Amino acid sequence: xxxxxxxxxxxxTATGQRVTLRCSPRSGDxxxxxxxQSLDQGLQFLIQYYNGEERAKGNILERFSAQQFPDLHSxxxxxxxxxxxxxxxxxxxxxxxxxxxxxxxxxGTRLTVL
Amino acid sequence: xLKVEQNPLFLSMQEGKNYTIYxxxxxxxxxxxxxxxxxxxxxxxxxxxxxxxxVKQEGxxxxxxxxxxxxxxxxxxxxxxxxxxxxxxxxxxGRNNNxxxxxxGTRLTVKx
Numbered sequence: 001x002x003x004x005x006x007x008x009x010x011x012x013t014a015t016g017q018r019v020t021l022r023c024s025p026r027s028g029d030x031x032x033x034x035x036x037q038s039l040d041q042g043l044q045f046l047i048q049y050y051n052g053e054e055r056a057k058g059n060i061l062e063r064f065s066a067q068q069f070p071d072l073h074s075x076x077x078x079x080x081x082x083x084x085x086x087x088x089x090x091x092x093x094x095x096x097x098x099x100x101x102x103x104x105x106x107x108g109t110r111l112t113v114l
Numbered sequence: 115x116l117k118v119e120q121n122p123l124f125l126s127m128q129e130g131k132n133y134t135i136y137x138x139x140x141x142x143x144x145x146x147x148x149x150x151x152x153x154x155x156x157x158x159x160x161x162x163x164x165x166x167x168x169v170k171q172e173g174x175x176x177x178x179x180x181x182x183x184x185x186x187x188x189x190x191x192x193x194x195x196x197x198x199x200x201x202x203x204x205x206x207x208g209r210n211n212n213x214x215x216x217x218x219g220t221r222l223t224v225k226x
Contacts, residue, residue, distance in 0.1 A: 105157040
């Protein structure tokens with residue numbers, strides 16, 4: 001158990017819908033990262049937040065957005081869902097460290113778009 | 115653009131054998147990570163390598179980093195079935211914890 005929690009574990013929805021995935025980082029971690037893992041794209045970095053502010057963006061679609069709240073939990077919002085958005089979405093967290101960036105991953109949310 | 119290439123992508127080996135997984139990356143970095151993922155599960159951190167020549171060992175796994183060659187290796191000694199999983203390397207090229215890219219993963223199957 002990494003200490004990172006994600007809800008829900010599974011989500012089934014229809015095309016065109018909007019969903020919100022939630023992540024709580026490990027106690028004391030200030031950075032939250034979102035990843036998408038699919039069979040065809042592999043593990044892709046989406047976005048990072050540090051202490052409430054967006055820090056880095058990866059391959060995140062415009063239909064997707066995220067935020068980190070004052071209590072450091074984060075939400076990933078996916079809208080206008082398409083079949084291709086079906087994937088495992090991971091959240092990871094890390095402390096701010098000047099020398100390294102070991103990320104601890106949550107259990108993931110499996111999203112199925114029908 | 116940063117490329118992180120792992121090979122092989124698929125590896126089937128017999129119990130008791132040794133093998134090495136390679137991770138090549140295309141830009142300067144001295145921070146490399148190895149993760150393990152079991153089917154349907156999350157990623158588990160295995161090793162953090164922070165400097166040229168770094169070597170770390172845990173049980174039957176040993177990881178090393180050569181920053182000049184931009185190469186990391188994950189060596190498996192006397193494989194056992196429990197090591198069957200997908201192994202990812204990840205390279206951090208960011209300055210402030212914000213640019214980590216993963217390889218495609220190596221799916222390892224250890225057969226009895």
